[in-house]
Amino acid sequence: QVQLVQSGAEVKKPGASVKVSCKASGYTFTSYGISWVRQAPGQGLEWMGWISAYNGNTNYAQKLQGRVTMTTDTSTSTAYMELRSLRSDDTAVYYCARANWVAATNFDYWGQGTLITVSS
Amino acid sequence: EIVLTQSPGTLSLSPGERATLSCRASQSVSSSYLAWYQQKPGQAPRLLIYGASNRATGIPDRFSGSGSGTDFTLTISRLEPEDFAVYYCQQYGSSPFFGPGTKVDIK
Numbered sequence: 001q002v003q004l005v006q007s008g009a010e011v012k013k014p015g016a017s018v019k020v021s022c023k024a025s026g027y028t029f030t031s032y033g034i035s036w037v038r039q040a041p042g043q044g045l046e047w048m049g050w051i052s053a054y055n056g057n058t059n060y061a062q063k064l065q066g067r068v069t070m071t072t073d074t075s076t077s078t079a080y081m082e083l084r085s086l087r088s089d090d091t092a093v094y095y096c097a098r099a100n101w102v103a104a105t106n107f108d109y110w111g112q113g114t115l116i117t118v119s120s
Numbered sequence: 121e122i123v124l125t126q127s128p129g130t131l132s133l134s135p136g137e138r139a140t141l142s143c144r145a146s147q148s149v150s151s152s153y154l155a156w157y158q159q160k161p162g163q164a165p166r167l168l169i170y171g172a173s174n175r176a177t178g179i180p181d182r183f184s185g186s187g188s189g190t191d192f193t194l195t196i197s198r199l200e201p202e203d204f205a206v207y208y209c210q211q212y213g214s215s216p217f218f219g220p221g222t223k224v225d226i227k
Contacts, residue, residue: 050189104216
């Protein structure tokens with residue numbers, strides 16, 4: 001069965017960076033893409049960006065351009081999302097989700113979420 | 121960017137009742153690029169509907185999606201206890217965006 005398993009919760013100080021991993025199993029990793037979506041406490045869903053596991057193409061939300069980098073390691077079927085220059089309003093649960101390999105589309109399988117807390 | 125508006129913000133209904141949730145886009149969305157998700161507290165979202173009207177794998181047929189252009193609807197024909205949750209619409213053109221959500225709670 002398709003599974004996306006994310007790394008554990010982290011606490012970071014303002015200005016630091018965080019890198020979240022998302023290990024995929026149960027499907028051919030390079031036949032799909034991975035999107036990252038975050039949810040601040042009590043808030044809605046915010047799409048952060050997408051990476052094709054097929055060819056490494058990326059598409060980032062304009063709001064996060066320059067602060068976020070998404071990568072994949074096809075040898076381990078793992079996707080990564082790095083967010084730099086963290087601020088308090090980056091505190092959120094971060095989800096990875098499976099998407100189309102060509103573009104960010106609908107997301108049919110999701111990871112369990114990773115809570116990132118930014119606090120001094 | 122296409123902005124999505126969902127209404128109502130909260131829908132209070134009883135089990136067995138019909139729920140009708142609205143999603144309106146600021147400009148026309150291809151029907152192929154409109155999805156609905158369900159999210160329960162402490163859980164990741166779950167894909168319900170894609171392409172405006174196609175049920176995702178394993179989704180009961182009490183869930184249905186319809187609409188085109190700028191107006192889309194998610195209908196739950198008879199609410200089951202497990203259906204009380206928050207529902208988000210999403211458009212996935214060049215850059216995906218989610219609506220703010222509709223909470224369906226127990227009356």
